[in-house]
Amino acid sequence: MIAQSPEPVTSFRPIASNERFSRQSQIHGWSQEVLSRAKLLVAGCGALGNETLKNLALLGIGTVGMIDFDSIEVINLSRSVLFRKTDVGQPKAHVAASRLAEIHPEMQVTPMHLDLTSELGAGTISDYDLVLGCLDNIEARWHLNRLCHAASVPWIDAGIEASAGQIAYFDALNGPCYECSMSSSMWQRLNERRSCLLPAQQRAVPRNIATTSIISSLVAALQVQEAVSQLHHRFAPPQTQSKWSVLRSGDRITTRLAPYSISVLHSRRNDVCLAHHDTSIAIFDLEVSPSQISVEQILTYTNMDAVELDWDIAIALECPTCGTNPVCLPSFRVVASDLNCPVCCDPRRPEWQSRITRGSRLATRTLADLGIPPRSYLSLVTNNEHRLHCRLQKTNRMRA
Ligand SMILES: [Zn+2]
Ligand SMILES: [Zn+2]
Incomplete structure (x- = not known):
């Protein structure tokens, strides 16, 4: 995953004494x-x-x-x-x-x-x-x-x-x-x-x-x-x-x-720091926007079993009196009014999930519904924890 960088400058261009810089x-x-x-x-x-x-x-x-x-x-x-x-x-x-x-x-x-x-x-x-x-x-x-x-x-x-x-x-x-x-x-x-x-x-x-x-x-x-x-x-x-x-x-x-x-x-490097992901993990580039593809489609296309997110998704809001209401709400989009029942005003308890699996109810939702922004790098996993990084990019080539 090498970022696009300019070619190194190999020589100096003379600058006249009256130029801006x-x-x-x-x-x-x-x-x-x-x-x-x-x-x-x-x-x-x-x-x-x-x-x-x-x-x-x-x-x-x-x-x-x-x-x-x-x-x-x-x-x-x-x-x-x-x-x-x-x-x-x-x-x-x-x-x-x-x-x-x-x-x-x-x-x-x-x-x-x-x-x-x-x-x-x-x-x-x-x-x-x-x-x-x-x-x-x-x-x-x-x-x-x-x-x-x-x-x-x-x-x-x-x-x-x-x-x-x-x-x-x-x-x-x-x-x-x-x-x-x-x-x-x-x-x-x-x-x-x-x-x-x-x-x-x-x-x-x-x-x-x-x-x-x-x-x-x-x-x-x-x-x-x-x-x-x-x-x-x-x-x-x-x-x-x-x-x-x-x-x-x-x-x-x-x-x-x-x-x-x-x-x-x-400072010292922390050997158990979770930010340092394994650079040997395969990368897959996909030319698609998050609103154009469902979880099920991306998992079928890549032959993986689940999308793993860095945040939680509320999959249901449960009112003790009125019952459970299925939703799909990324944690950062939950507002105060979501946590109160619109019928009886009692507090509602959210049920959270951060791994969306094939065949689950949320798998029919688009990546945008899960709060995934354009040009994200996604973490996909198989049932035996084999990983793949999928980059939502402007190219359509595969790199292993
Ligand atoms: Zn670190
Ligand atoms: Zn209620």
């Missing part, structure tokens, strides 16, 4: 061509995402995708350089994209107004060289880590507090991943957010982090510096690659403002 091109080892060919995806367009995106546009990055499911509020304006008062109510990703096009008109921008925890397939990530996480919660980071690993694309996580922040680089094929270094309290917070008993609206409530534009601009600068270094390290002419100091997978830079400090820590 001439000042930065004077830096020893700098290749503007590497940056103009680079494809970066920024997950999160909040305070941190604004600063990161602004830096990418000023540096002349060629292609930038940006994801956020949120809309702009007045409280965002004190920390978001790309947003104006007249933008309140508009999707953050779309407004950010249009402002970047003003700063750097040649930049290819792709805004995605979606929730990466339930609406983003790993295939979309595989279109990019590097992902920059500008997220504010563990659940979104956990998902992004899994998606980047499935797509074989490295990512740089960034996070801020009032007067401290950190960045960390993860390339799960070559070292520890985000999940490897999660502490027990982080797992507890993740499990609380992912709890099937918590309706979707409550899970989506963002954290209110006390912070300023000062720490977000500082941490975004570190994140983008690392992105520039990683891009040069991978794609610049070989004779200059060694000029760039890069983090190893699992390295984390922490910076504090009171008292001033900056430190680098390295």
Whole structure:
């Protein structure tokens, strides 16, 4: 599963002293061509995402995708350089994209107004060289880590507090991943957010982090510096690659403002981390959208017995008075009103399942009904636990 990457740049193109990027091109080892060919995806367009995106546009990055499911509020304006008062109510990703096009008109921008925890397939990530996480919660980071690993694309996580922040680089094929270094309290917070008993609206409530534009601009600068270094390290002419100091997978830079400090820590790979799937598992590419194919059809086509999901599906809602109502509801689409009986208003108990087998009632439903986003990488299993990864892609070839 190798992500599409640009060909390495083999030589420098001279840049005239009056060109837009001439000042930065004077830096020893700098290749503007590497940056103009680079494809970066920024997950999160909040305070941190604004600063990161602004830096990418000023540096002349060629292609930038940006994801956020949120809309702009007045409280965002004190920390978001790309947003104006007249933008309140508009999707953050779309407004950010249009402002970047003003700063750097040649930049290819792709805004995605979606929730990466339930609406983003790993295939979309595989279109990019590097992902920059500008997220504010563990659940979104956990998902992004899994998606980047499935797509074989490295990512740089960034996070801020009032007067401290950190960045960390993860390339799960070559070292520890985000999940490897999660502490027990982080797992507890993740499990609380992912709890099937918590309706979707409550899970989506963002954290209110006390912070300023000062720490977000500082941490975004570190994140983008690392992105520039990683891009040069991978794609610049070989004779200059060694000029760039890069983090190893699992390295984390922490910076504090009171008292001033900056430190680098390295984390270890956790041998039982579930994010590191077996790379020897066969891969099957299928040119289909999740709304076009049922579970039964994909299992028959691939000769497998079940689709295994990373989330639970409510297959029934049981009212103690009125009986059981069969449904097909992914956990992240369950809302508070689903958990009360519409007839007698008593609480209803959901019955959950995460493995949908051939011949079962839910097998007649489409993959989209199960909450599987376009371009997802699916895990299929046989009854004797033989596995196959199925990529919903734009090609129709089989790789073993
Ligand atoms: Zn891991
Ligand atoms: Zn009832």
